[in-house]
Amino acid sequence: MKLCVIIPLCALITLTQQAPTQDQCLCDLTNSEKAFPHDKLSTVEDNASKCNSNITPKKTLELESLMLGLERRLPQMEKDLSVLEREDDGELYGVLSLLVIENELTEIKQLMDKLNMTSRRHQHLTTDTTEQLEDLRVKMAELQEYDTLQVVKRQQANQRLKRDLDQCKNEHHPTPHPTQPPQGICPHGKFVNITGPGVYTAGEYPGSYKYGAWGRDPKPAVGKENWYWLVMLTSSNRYSNYVRLYSSLSSLIVGVSVPGNVQIHSSNPTTNTVQGPNVVLYGDALYYNCYNKYDVCRFNLSTKTVTTMQLPKGTRFNSKGNFCHLDECYLYTDLDLATDESGVWVIYTTSQDFGNLVLSKVEEGEQPKLNQTWHTSVYKQAVTNTFMACGVLYATRYVNKEVEEIFYSFDTSTGVEKFDIGIFIRKMSPNIYSLNYSPVDQMLHAYCDSFMVSYEVLFE
The missing domain is CATH 2.120.10 (Neuraminidase)
Incomplete structure (x- = not known):
């Protein structure tokens, strides 16, 4: 009984596969959405990467170091001048003190020249980077129009919620101070x-x-x-x-x-x-x-x-x-x-x-x-x-x-x-x-x- 059913089914499948298709159905898919500009996204990523490499903490510290050097040098110069005014004998001592002050002035001038040069370089860098960031902002706004499902907007909303939640947790659970080592007698404290x-x-x-x-x-x-x-x-x-x-x-x-x-x-x-x-x-x-x-x-x-x-x-x-x-x-x-x-x-x-x-x-x-x-x-x-x-x-x-x-x-x-x-x-x-x-x-x-x-x- 079962064998009789299986044989006709196999024959039917074989005949169906061999029979020529008389009618064909073709469908045209029309996409109403604009094609995503991958080349523009790649350009934005490259420009953002360049901005990250141009602006580094090291460049900020370079300026801070020069400012610190100048801040410490000027009081020393003032101190040396006051000593000269107080103890100048008009002879050898005064000449030697003036030579010391002349050397200090030279060093301060070199420091200020380097500081001015660094400041100008940073100003140009800031101007260029500001223009690049504005251009990136405009291009990202254009690319966001392709996010019809509003995935980016939801991600941004989630990030804001997470930041607010973390801030709320930190307010109720302040970060503990690091464990401190035991100290002997130290004039500065722990x-x-x-x-x-x-x-x-x-x-x-x-x-x-x-x-x-x-x-x-x-x-x-x-x-x-x-x-x-x-x-x-x-x-x-x-x-x-x-x-x-x-x-x-x-x-x-x-x-x-x-x-x-x-x-x-x-x-x-x-x-x-x-x-x-x-x-x-x-x-x-x-x-x-x-x-x-x-x-x-x-x-x-x-x-x-x-x-x-x-x-x-x-x-x-x-x-x-x-x-x-x-x-x-x-x-x-x-x-x-x-x-x-x-x-x-x-x-x-x-x-x-x-x-x-x-x-x-x-x-x-x-x-x-x-x-x-x-x-x-x-x-x-x-x-x-x-x-x-x-x-x-x-x-x-x-x-x-x-x-x-x-x-x-x-x-x-x-x-x-x-x-x-x-x-x-x-x-x-x-x-x-x-x-x-x-x-x-x-x-x-x-x-x-x-x-x-x-x-x-x-x-x-």
Whole structure:
């Protein structure tokens, strides 16, 4: 019975497929909507991308840095003039003071010229960008006419509702302050945050020297209170044989080095020259990792002499105990020198400590030596940088290309460690190769991919 039904059906299908089609039905589809102009949308996207690349935070900071340099330079000029008026003897002293003031005027003029040039460039950029944005606004309004289903309008309404909802939540649940590290006796109070950057400059050699360090001397010699120093690793991004000095912040920003270089040795590298970017200047002497040794060298800028201080046996050196993050290790950062209100510190690691950070206080004197030493439980290669402030060691880690986090602290007065500091640094370049805290003005000086950047350290 079933077989009889199946056979006629198969035959019917076969006959139907073979039968020629006698009638054909054709339909014309008429679209009343205008064709979407994809080429116009592509042009708008390209123009928007150009606007984003032209207007960057770096350009704003360039102008702010120049303004800051001028702001700090003018009061110094006024101070020097008042001293001259008060103490001018009409003879040699007056001549020398006038020469100093003449040099300061030259530096201020160079700073103002650069400021005027930068301002004009920014004005042209602002005008051009305003015109481009207006053109983009008109074109986007034209393209929105093709949104017959009003998808864009609904998305914009949803975004407004989400923004209002977030604002309402934040009003009822304020953002908590980051956990603060325990503090010893600090004249400024508790360390609470980092703001900035305040200074952002390429200096004299834009993009030339990737690794380096800069800052101020917390214990300057007489007459050098306003000086800044710079050490660039000029040989293979590993070594240097001189420190470069600037008579003011504005001089550093515009790239006028007076008095210039103070040379450690004519060869680079060689015995007792600089290895690695983590150096500091304290008491008119440069402290750094000696070339090819696990020693700390101290180079006296006045006498041009070098004294060395040996670290414990097993100290890792020659790029065996670097600062690191997941994607990169910073070469020859085995030893990190730091300064704070109390003097010079050295941060390193040893085989005995299984790679954890070790902190030692440097005792000053004719022959520097290690004083008290502390052992921490934070692994050095999980850290990207360290600095000291008020006897507390702080460590940073890499979050992403834009952000660095101060995540760890060790208080030498109590021995208490904290791993949840949660203070963030807004970076201007992906990598910070050195961090130096200046107790003179509570600034944090960072050297980032050949750029010099400073941040203000805020205390409660």
